[in-house]
Amino acid sequence: MKTAKLRRVLPLALAATAALGLGIGSAAQAAPATEGDVQLLTTDGNTGLAHTIRGFWGNWQQFGHLDGYNGVTAMASTYHFGAEHAFVQHDGGRLSHLVRHNDGTWDDPDVLTVPAGGKLDGLSATDVQGRLTLVGLRNGKVQLSTVQDDDSWSSWADVPSDGKNISSVSATTDGKGTLIVAELDGAGNSVGVFKRSADNQWGKGSWNPASPNATANATEISAAYATGQLQVAAVETEVDGAYRSVFHSTLNDNGQWKPFQPLYGAIGSSPGIAAHVAVVPWEGDLQLAYSTTDGRLFHTIRFLDGSWQSWGDVEGAAGNITAGPLTMASNTF
Structure with a gap:
């Protein structure tokens, strides 16, 4: 068995790495991130954010806290030029842009710009060919905005949806210049995927039953x-x-979907009642975390061979919070 694979299968219950609490504008900062880390951001109750890092070996840092974010309704994050960029909609619709550098410091969100527009119903972020890209959901329509050469954001532009009303959206990239947007129809019955090539041409949508x-x-x-x-x-x-x-579910590059299947079938359990979910690529595998309706947080890994790691209790390793919406960011494919 290769060393890299050994690192992946270490149980979540490993003792968490010691880390200081976190507050924007304070001297205390969480421990620096290193290559192979995955950063997780979620809410902590209704008035703040909680941030942690899962190390390459499976250890978790203690949660750091960012106060003053009330009533978070959407969040997204991605790596961009070696830093985590997070976008949080809070306090009745205000959209804030946060940057966490690899030395553990955070930029003041007041000095960072965000695309103009009304309140969003959903949000996702990715880096496409070195450009920060936001995909938002507003009144059932999917739109995107991209950072320009002068660091301003482009106006929101429509993303194809085959005329459907959309209720949830997620954006990612294949690392080769293709923007990939996944959309859930308004009834929650089907998931569609639209790809924009490196020359900015949208392809046909590919739809799959959601259940x-x-x-x-x-x-x-x-x-x-x-x-x-x-x-x-x-x-x-x-x-x-x-x-x-x-x-x-999975969609291969030939356009073939596999049916959506419950993870309790693959893993053998499903702790809690799921509320929010996030996935991120990591070292050739996939990491997945979800929060529950009572604020708990669980994590697993899907390996290259399609097998899944048993659920791990994130709070048991990183500290007790009341989790809600969540997002993860990784600098690896």
Whole structure:
């Protein structure tokens, strides 16, 4: 077994790395990030954010806290030129841009610009050919904005949706200049994927049923390009509300979907009632985390061979919080 694979399968229950608390404008900063880390940002209750890092060996830093972000309704993050760029919608619709550098310091969000526009219903971020790109959802329509050469943001432009009303959106890239946008239709019944080539041409949409079960539908999706294919995670719920858990599907580059399947089938359990989900590519594998309706947070890895790691309790390693919407960022494919 290769050393890299050994690093991936270490259990989440490893003791967390010691780290200082975090507050923008304070001297205390979380420990620096290193290559192979995955950064996770989520809410902590209704008035702040919580940030942690999962190290290459599977250890978690203690959560650091960023106060003053009330009523967060959307968040997204991505790596861009070696730093984590996070976007958070809070306090009735204000959109803030936060940058965390690899030395653990954060830029003051007041000095950073964001694209103009009204309140968003969903948000995703990625880096396409060295340009920060935001994909937003507003009144059922998907739009994107990109940082220009003068560091300003372009006006929001429509993303194809085949005329459908959209309820959740996620953006990623294949690392070769292609922007990939995954969309969940308004009824939660199907997921569509649209790709924009490096020369800015949109291809046809590719749609897949969001659930193998006619009595279930999806409420939220997250997508990442990992292991040479697009991987999509979805929070699925029974029509009668009997359960809510995380499902997963893949779309290969030949346009072939695999059906969405529940992770409790692959892993053997599904702790808590899922509320929000995030995925990110990592060292040739996929990392996935989800929060529950009572604020807990769980994590797993899907390996290159399609197998899954057992669920790990993030709070058990990184500290107790009340998690809500979440996002993860990695600098590896």
